[in-house]
Amino acid sequence: MADVKVKKECDPADAALIENRIKELCQQFPQGITDQVIQNDMPHLEATQRAMVINKLLSLGQLDLLRNSSGLLYRMKDAQAASKMKGSDNQEKLVYQIIEDAGNKGIWTRDMRFKSNLPLTEVNKILKNLESKKLIKAVKSVAASKKKVYMLYNVQPDRSVTGGAWYSDQDFESEFVEVLNQQCFKFLQSKAEVARDSKQSPMIQRNSSFATSHEVWKYISELGISKVDLSMEDIETILNTLIYDGKVEMTIIAAKEGTVGSVDGQMKLFRGVNPVIQPTGLVKTPCGLCPVFDECHEGGEISPSRCIYMTEWLNF
Amino acid sequence: MTAHEARLCGLLLREHFGEVVEKIGTHLLRSGAQNLRTIVNESGTPIDLVKKSLCVLMKHGACIFSVGRKGPGSPVEYQASCERILGILRYPRYIYTAKTLYNDTGELIVEELLQRGHMTMSSIVKMVADRLTHNMEEGRSIEYKEVVSTFSKLVETHFLQRCPPVSEAVPAVSTAPTIPGAAAAPASTAPPTAESFPDCYTVPDVSLVGRGKRRRSGEDAVMDQGTTKKAKMDGQTHGDEGIYWQVNFERFHLHFRDQTIISAVASKLDQTSSEIVRTMLRMSEVTTTPSASCTQALSANEIFRSLPANYSISRPILDQYLSLLVDDPMEFVGKTGDSGGGMYVVNLHRALTNLARATLESVVQERFGSRSARIFRLLLRKRHLEQKQVEDFAMIPAKEAKDMLYTLLSENLVLLQEIPKTPDHAPSRTFYLYTVNQLSTARMLLQHCYKTVANLIDRRLFQTKESKRLLEKSQRIEAIMASLQASGAEPEQLTEVEEMISAPEKQQLESLRHHINKLDSAENQVDETIFLLKSYVNSTAKTTR
Numbered sequence: 001m002a003d004v005k006v007k008k009e010c011d012p013a014d015a016a017l018i019e020n021r022i023k024e025l026c027q028q029f030p031q032g033i034t035d036q037v038i039q040n041d042m043p044h045l046e047a048t049q050r051a052m053v054i055n056k057l058l059s060l061g062q063l064d065l066l067r068n069s070s071g072l073l074y075r076m077k078d079a080q081a082a083s084k085m086k087g088s089d090n091q092e093k094l095v096y097q098i099i100e101d102a103g104n105k106g107i108w109t110r111d112m113r114f115k116s117n118l119p120l121t122e123v124n125k126i127l128k129n130l131e132s133k134k135l136i137k138a139v140k141s142v143a144a145s146k147k148k149v150y151m152l153y154n155v156q157p158d159r160s161v162t163g164g165a166w167y168s169d170q171d172f173e174s175e176f177v178e179v180l181n182q183q184c185f186k187f188l189q190s191k192a193e194v195a196r197d198s199k200q201s202p203m204i205q206r207n208s209s210f211a212t213s214h215e216v217w218k219y220i221s222e223l224g225i226s227k228v229d230l231s232m233e234d235i236e237t238i239l240n241t242l243i244y245d246g247k248v249e250m251t252i253i254a255a256k257e258g259t260v261g262s263v264d265g266q267m268k269l270f271r272g273v274n275p276v277i278q279p280t281g282l283v284k285t286p287c288g289l290c291p292v293f294d295e296c297h298e299g300g301e302i303s304p305s306r307c308i309y310m311t312e313w314l315n316f
Numbered sequence: 317m318t319a320h321e322a323r324l325c326g327l328l329l330r331e332h333f334g335e336v337v338e339k340i341g342t343h344l345l346r347s348g349a350q351n352l353r354t355i356v357n358e359s360g361t362p363i364d365l366v367k368k369s370l371c372v373l374m375k376h377g378a379c380i381f382s383v384g385r386k387g388p389g390s391p392v393e394y395q396a397s398c399e400r401i402l403g404i405l406r407y408p409r410y411i412y413t414a415k416t417l418y419n420d421t422g423e424l425i426v427e428e429l430l431q432r433g434h435m436t437m438s439s440i441v442k443m444v445a446d447r448l449t450h451n452m453e454e455g456r457s458i459e460y461k462e463v464v465s466t467f468s469k470l471v472e473t474h475f476l477q478r479c480p481p482v483s484e485a486v487p488a489v490s491t492a493p494t495i496p497g498a499a500a501a502p503a504s505t506a507p508p509t510a511e512s513f514p515d516c517y518t519v520p521d522v523s524l525v526g527r528g529k530r531r532r533s534g535e536d537a538v539m540d541q542g543t544t545k546k547a548k549m550d551g552q553t554h555g556d557e558g559i560y561w562q563v564n565f566e567r568f569h570l571h572f573r574d575q576t577i578i579s580a581v582a583s584k585l586d587q588t589s590s591e592i593v594r595t596m597l598r599m600s601e602v603t604t605t606p607s608a609s610c611t612q613a614l615s616a617n618e619i620f621r622s623l624p625a626n627y628s629i630s631r632p633i634l635d636q637y638l639s640l641l642v643d644d645p646m647e648f649v650g651k652t653g654d655s656g657g658g659m660y661v662v663n664l665h666r667a668l669t670n671l672a673r674a675t676l677e678s679v680v681q682e683r684f685g686s687r688s689a690r691i692f693r694l695l696l697r698k699r700h701l702e703q704k705q706v707e708d709f710a711m712i713p714a715k716e717a718k719d720m721l722y723t724l725l726s727e728n729l730v731l732l733q734e735i736p737k738t739p740d741h742a743p744s745r746t747f748y749l750y751t752v753n754q755l756s757t758a759r760m761l762l763q764h765c766y767k768t769v770a771n772l773i774d775r776r777l778f779q780t781k782e783s784k785r786l787l788e789k790s791q792r793i794e795a796i797m798a799s800l801q802a803s804g805a806e807p808e809q810l811t812e813v814e815e816m817i818s819a820p821e822k823q824q825l826e827s828l829r830h831h832i833n834k835l836d837s838a839e840n841q842v843d844e845t846i847f848l849l850k851s852y853v854n855s856t857a858k859t860t861r
Contacts, residue, residue, distance in 0.1 A: 172713040181711075202588075203636040241711045244694045245686065246677060249645060276584045276646060280675045280848075281841030282761065283682035287768035288842075296771065304771035305778035314831045 018045065018053045023062070023076065032066060032075035059090075091118060095126045099136050099150050104158040106139055106149030142167050165228050179225060180238045185247055187211065187219050188272035210251070210269040213239060214261025232261070239270050249273050286313045317345060317398045320766040325401040327773045332404055333372050336361065340369040344379065344396035351384060351391035370394055375433035377562065403565055405769060405843050410568050414475070421458075421466040424448065426475070426563060434479050434562040438522055438554035441467060445527065457527040468519045474567045478516045479560040520556045570606055573851055577667045580674075581648055585640065588629065592637055593648060595622050596662050607858050609665035615656030646670045665855045672758050672852035675845060679761060680729060687712055688720045692752065695730055700749040721750060729757055755856055762849045769842050776835045783828050790825055793817060 025033050025041060038050060054074065057063040066073040098115050099107055113123050127150060130136045138148045139157050149161060166173055188211055195209035217235040220226065242248035251269050255262035282288040286309040287296075296302045304310065322345055330338040343359045344350065352370075356363050373379035378400045384390030407430050415423035424444040429435060435443075441463045449457040470476045574597045582590035599622050600611035620634055629637070638660055641649035647666045653659040673696060681689035690710050695701060701709070707717040724730045735747040780787065796813055817825070 166711065174711075174713050174716070177711045201633060201636055202640055206640055237711060240709065241690060244690045244697065244710060246689075246693055274584055276580050276674045277671065277678065278583070279682055280678045281838075281843070281845040282675075282765050282768060283679055284841050285768055285772065285838045287771050288679065288764075289683050293764070293767070296767075298774055304774040307771075307775070310771075310775055314834055315827075 015049075015053055015056075018042065018049070019057060022053065022057065022074075026063070026074060026076040030076070032064075032068075032073040034071055034073055038074075091116075091122065092126050092129065094118075095123065096130060096135065099130075100152055102149075102151060104151060104155045104161075106141070106151040106157065106161055108147060108149055112150070142172070165226075165230055165234050176226075177238065177241070180220065180230075180235075181241055181245075183220060183223060183225065184216055184235070184238055185242055185245075185272060187216060188242075188248060188270055192272045206271075209271045211271065212261045213268045213270065216270065217261075236268065239268075242270075246275065247272060286310050318763055318766070320763050320770065321398055321402065322346065324405075324766045324770040324773075325398055327770055327777075328401055328404045329378075331773070333369070336365050337369040337372050340366055341373060341378065341396055341401065344373075344394060345398055345401075349382075349385070349393040349395040351393050353391065355394065376400070377433065400565075402766075402846075405839065406568075406847070408840055409572070409843065410563065410565075413568060413571060414470070417473075417475075418466050418469060421448065421463055422470060425463070425467055425470060429476070429561065429563050434560040436554075436558075436560055437464075437467060437520065437556050438524055440561065441522075441524055449527065460524040460526050464522065464524060471517055471519050471561075474517060474564055475571075476561050477564040477567075478518075479562050480516070481558075520559055522554050522556050524554055566606055569847070569851070570601075572847055573664070573668070574601075576671060576848060577648060577662070577664070580646070580667070580671055581641075584646060585644065588627070589637055589641055591624070591627055592619065592629075592634070592641070593662060595619060595624070596649070596660065598622075600662070607855075609855065609859050610650065610661040610663045613652045613659040613661050616658045616660065617656050619660065620657075665859055668848070668852045668855050669754075671848055673754055675848055676729075676754065676757055676761065680724070684720065684723060687716070688724060691717065691720055692724065692729065695750055695752045696754065700733065700751045702747065702749060706750060725750075728760055755853070758849050758852055762846065762853065765842050765846045765849065769839055769846070772835050772839050772842070776832060779828060779831055779835070783824065786821060786824060786828070789821075790817060 021042065022038060025037060029037070035050075039045070042050075054063065058065060062076070064075040066075055094116050095112065095118070098112055101107075109120070109123060109127070112127075113120055116123065118126075127136070127138075131138065134153050136150050137153050138150055139161055141147045141149050141161050151157065166177060188209075191211050192209040195205045198205060198208065200208075213232055213236050216239060217230070217232045220230065220235060239248060239250070243250055248270050252266050253269060254265060255267040257265055259267065261267060286307065287293060287304075290296065290307075290309060292302050296304065296307070298304060322342060325345055326338050326342045329341040333341075339359055339361060340355065343355065347358065350358075352363075352366065355361075355370075356366050359366065361369075370379060370381075373396060374381065377397070379394055379396045381392050381394045384393050410430060411423055411427050414426035418425075421444060424447055425440055428440055428443055441460050445458050445460050445463050448463070452458070467476070574594075578590050578594045578597070581593045596611065596614055596619060599614055599618065604611045616635060616638060619638070620631055623629060623634070635658070638649065638651075638658065642651045642660070647663050647670065650661050650663045650666075651658060652661055677689055677693055677696075680692040687710070691706055691712070694706060694710050698705075698709070703718065703721060706712075706721060707714050710717060712720070721730065725732055729752070731751050731753055733749040733751055734741065735749060736742070737745040737747070793813060793816055797810065800810060800813065
């Protein structure tokens with residue numbers, strides 16, 4: 001926020017008039033106005049005068065100064081927000097502003113310090129203050145457990161901060177994921193089995209072994225294993241892990257718009273499949289799994305003739 | 317050739333041909349082509365032993381000789397072939413395949429040929445007939461004719477082939493132990509393959525009449541003199557002198573490859589699909605070249621006609637199965653056109669690639685657990701991923717995912733690619749992408765396999781050495797038992813001899829036998845992995861060339 005160094009004598013009544021006009025303009029264009037707009041509206045106005053009035057509005061907190069691609073932009077401030085900030089000093093307002101800009105991703109104290117140019121102690125004090133007023137809240141990020149980010153009190157944190165349904169208290173619930181993974185697979189597998197037992201033509205057999213992600217989602221929600229509400233995307237991420245496990249295949253088909261479970265006219269179909277090969281011959285020997293394979297040499301400290309793994313395996 | 321391969325070759329040579337051949341063989345493997353004088357000097361072995369070992373190696377195709385590199389007149393050079401020596405590992409599988417395809421007769425023919433390298437048809441037939449008769453009940457014997465027909469079948473299906481003839485101008489007569497029909501023609505620089513001779517699969521007219529002779533157990537002692545006498549007796553010609561036969565390894569390998577694909581289809585889809593693929597492979601067996609990346613295109617009509625009669629599949633069902641096979645992500649079967657009810661091919665190279673990938677996945681799965689396997693598969697699918705992406709896609713907590721990735725990285729199963737944003741490679745401004753290179757990983761695992769087999773052989777030798785005394789004792793007692801039985805001893809006498817081995821010793825022998833069997837079967841299992849990975853590496857080399 002620029003400071004005006006030069007102060008000129010100015011008619012106070014005139015100033016109030018200009019002030020009101022600018023406010024009106026701002027209300028007309030809720031997305032903000034540029035300097036150019038004001039100039040066009042009041043061509044008689046001198047630049048210094050204009051600057052003074054705007055500075056006054058800014059310092060009162062009635063106007064917001066934003067920057068976009070075309071230059072500076074003025075916007076009317078929320079009456080609500082302005083009322084909330086009553087009784088706060090400039091620094092507090094500034095910090096609030098920065099946190100508000102960060103949105104639902106939140107912002108870290110360090111970044112706040114750089115943006116506001118305030119000393120750390122000052123920032124901390126302000127944050128404490130704002131927190132006690134229930135204007136902002138601190139949320140622990142899952143990315144780094146020690147890192148706290150701040151966001152406005154009424155904002156729902158982003159998934160990247162909380163980690164979505166798979167996190168509780170910043171801990172990844174791997175057990176929960178495993179259980180879901182197994183349940184999804186069980187569902188698909190039983191479906192494939194039913195299809196195989198139906199003794200119909202191979203094409204029908206294959207097609208009936210497919211399940212849409214919506215079906216899987218419904219099955220999982222009805223099972224009631226999850227305390228949190230899982231979305232269909234959540235189930236799809238689980239199904240994807242099954243694909244990476246090599247247990248499930250996916251195909252995408254075109255679906256009629258409005259069909260249950262279709263997204264953008266597409267439907268994802270999943271089905272359980274059999275493994276292609278049995279465990280390969282190499283891993284059936286102790287050497288295939290040996291942790292000291294590379295250190296093993298005939299005549300060395302670790303050697304095939306004295307190998308304890310081999311002895312255990314042979315006596316098994 | 318790598319150190320692991322060389323070690324395994326050495327062990328195999330020692331097991332089958334003894335220590336002298338091992339010495340010469342490994343020496344040749346290490347030093348490449350050499351002439352006789354150099355081999356004698358460098359290996360420090362008497363010249364006659366070197367000659368004999370070279371003779372043995374050449375008889376088994378493990379060594380070839382050619383005119384020296386210094387031009388005509390220079391001494392003949394010898395070169396060992398690592399590939400063929402490693403093939404010794406697969407002998408049990410060749411023999412087993414011959415047995416499943418052509419019964420005991422086929423088994424014995426292939427076994428004799430593998431043991432002796434190469435032979436004339438008449439001598440094989442005689443030997444096999446004798447052995448078969450020996451195992452039959454008293455008073456029965458097998459006709460030569462039957463063995464001849466099995467032999468012809470083996471030749472027809474290209475499992476056996478003629479050794480390429482050696483041209484007359486052999487400059488090596490004085491220095492080399494020339495064997496008639498050795499698997500190389502010395503005149504040309506590149507050894508010709510057996511396939512390049514027009515009549516390599518024609519069976520000569522052989523006049524063989526008679527039956528297999530029974531060898532009496534009492535005759536064993538006089539066998540040595542007997543054979544020479546028999547040789548004189550059988551001295552009449554059969555019309556196939558100078559035509560030697562050898563096992564066509566290439567053909568066996570193609571058969572193994574087809575079997576692998578068929579069984580993979582059976583386990584992925586179902587029995588009927590595998591039967592269709594089997595039919596397709598059989599139809600194109602003769603028309604497809606060994607190195608082709610896919611079979612000749614076959615129309616659905618042709619496939620339908622060639623399906624085995626007892627498999628009652630109607631035409632529309634066959635079409636459904638074929639389209640299912642084409643849709644399958646393993647891409648065993650591909651569609652190339654719509655004529656004739658649809659043209660289909662078996663994607664040999666793709667199938668091998670996918671099977672090799674499944675093998676790699678299975679190694680990771682068994683060794684590092686299913687979650688690491690998930691990461692490994694993820695990387696195979698998505699090619700390049702950052703650590704964070706791996707965690708998110710695989711749904712594995714950051715700490716564990718990091719641990720697994722680093723373990724896989726340290727085992728060289730995954731690679732790390734750095735992409736710096738600035739030229740200074742500062743870690744904060746660099747992308748670290750994990751990736752898997754399937755070909756190089758397969759090569760590495762292949763080396764692991766070689767080392768594993770060598771380890772298993774080492775262990776087996778060690779186990780046998782440990783209980784050498786016990787084994788000798790049991791052999792002695794068995795011999796005594798046999799001779800007593802032959803001379804018609806009383807049952808008390810027999811039990812007395814039998815009791816010379818105490819109960820704990822018996823138990824020890826039993827467990828030793830169990831151990832050796834386990835090690836043997838493990839060797840064969842690992843060889844299956846070797847075969848699959850090797851085929852994949854070879855076929856990739858062919859297609860990218």
